[in-house]
C-alpha cells in the first residue's frame with residue numbers, strides 16, 4: 172500500500188504560485204524566505220534544487236548554511252537507511268544509545284585539543300536553544316548577571332538569543348527582552364565602527380574593549396560572558412580579525428569572563444577550518460554548534476570546558492535533545508567532512524570565487540567590497556554615485572541588493588542577503604560544490620547583476 176503520508180511527486184501541481192498561495196493561507200505572516208525566493212521545492216540533490224515547475228537552481232543558501240554536504244548526499248541517505256533498519260529508537264530524551272555514544276566521541280574529537288578538556292551538552296534542536304543554554308550556564312557558573320555581545324551579531328530569535336542579537340528590527344517589536352546586555356563594536360572591514368579603518372581600527376577596537384572591561388568607572392560590572400561569532404553571518408559576513416579575537420580571549424580569560432563562540436553558521440568547515448575561531452588559534456570556553464552538526468536534521472550541541480560545567484542535573488532540559496537519526500546523519504557528515512578534507516576544499520573553492528568576485532568588482536563599482544572566508548562570502552552592494560565617507564566607503568544600496576537577489580532567483584541562483592541594510596549579498600553554498608558549479612554561480616551572478624543594474628540604474 173502506498174504511504175499516503177509522503178507527498179507523491181507524480182501528483183504534484185506544476186505551479187509554484189499554487190503552493191505559495193496555499194502556504195499563505197496555511198501559515199502565519201511570519202514566513203520570510205518565500206517572500207524573497209518564491210518557489211515550491213519538488214526535489215533537491217547536491218547543490219541543485221528543482222521547483223515544482225521543473226526549473227533548476229544552484230543553491231547558495233543551503234538551508235542557511237546547514238547543508239554542508241548539500242541536499243540528500245549519498246552518505247547521509249545511507250546513514251538514514253541504515254538507521255531505519257537498525258531498530259534504534261528515534262527519540263530518547265537524553266538517554267544514551269550506541270548511536271549517541273559514537274556521535275559524541277566523534278564530535279568531541281573535533282574540538283580543540285581533540286576535546287580533552289571539553290564535554291558536550293545536547294540542547295533542544297535549534298541554534299537559539301543552545302545559545303540560551305550557553306548564556307544560562309555562564310550566569311550559573313559566574314554568579315554574574317550581564318552579557319557582552321557585539322554589533323552585527325546574530326544568535327537566534329528566542330528571548331535571550333534575540334537580546335544578544337544586534338539587529339534592532341525584530342528586537343524593537345518585542346518589549347522587555349533579557350536585561351543586562353551590553354553591546355560593543357565588532358570590527359568591520361568596510362565600515363569601521365570607530366571611523367578609523369585598517370589595522371589601526373582593529374587595534375583601537377581591541378584597546379577599547381580592554382579599557383571597557385578594565386576601567387572600574389566604565390559603568391558596567393564584569394559580565395558573565397562575552398558572546399560572538401568568529402565570522403558574522405547574518406550581520407553581513409564580517410570576519411573577526413585574528414589579533415582582535417586573540418585580544419578578546421586574553422582579556423576575558425584574565426577576568427574570569429566566559430567566552431562563548433557561536434559556530435552555528437560558520438562551524439564545520441565552512442570557513443576553511445573546522446571552526447572559524449581556529450583562524451585565531453584560540454580556545455573558547457563554550458562552543459555553540461547547530462545547523463551542519465546534524466547533517467540536515469535538527470540538532471544543537473554545546474561544547475563546554477569541563478571546568479565550567481556548573482549545571483545541576485536537569486538545569487537545562489528539552490524534550491528533543493535525543494534526536495538519534497540526526498546523530499546518525501550528523502556523524503555521517505562529520506566523517507565525510509574529515510575523510511574528504513572538505514574544509515580545505517571550501518578554502519580553495521572560496522578563494523577561487525573570491526578572486527573572481529574581486530575581478531568583477533573592477534568592472535562593477537556597485538560591488539563595494541567582497542569579503543569572507545572559505546565558502547562564507549559577502550558582497551557589499553553600494554551606491555557609488557553618492558559621495559564616499561571618510562574611509563572611502565560608499566553608502567549601501569539595499570534597493571539594488573534586493574534587485575540582484577531577485578534577478579539571481581530568476582537566473583536560477585538561490586542566495587540570501589544580510590548586513591546592516593540587507594545590502595550584503597551572501598554566498599553560502601554547500602561545501603561539496605564543484606569547480607563547474609562555482610563557474611556557473613559566477614556566470615549566473617554576473618548576468619543577474621547586469622539585469623539588476625539595468626533595472627535600477629537605467
Ligand SMILES: Cc1ncc(COP(=O)(O)O)c(C=O)c1O
Pocket residue numbers: 235296297298299300302325326327328400404405433434435436437461462
Ligand atoms: C550564528 C547563528 N547563531 C544562532 C542561530 C540560530 O539558530 P536557529 O535558527 O537554529 O535557532 C543562527 C541562525 O541562523 C546563526 O546563524
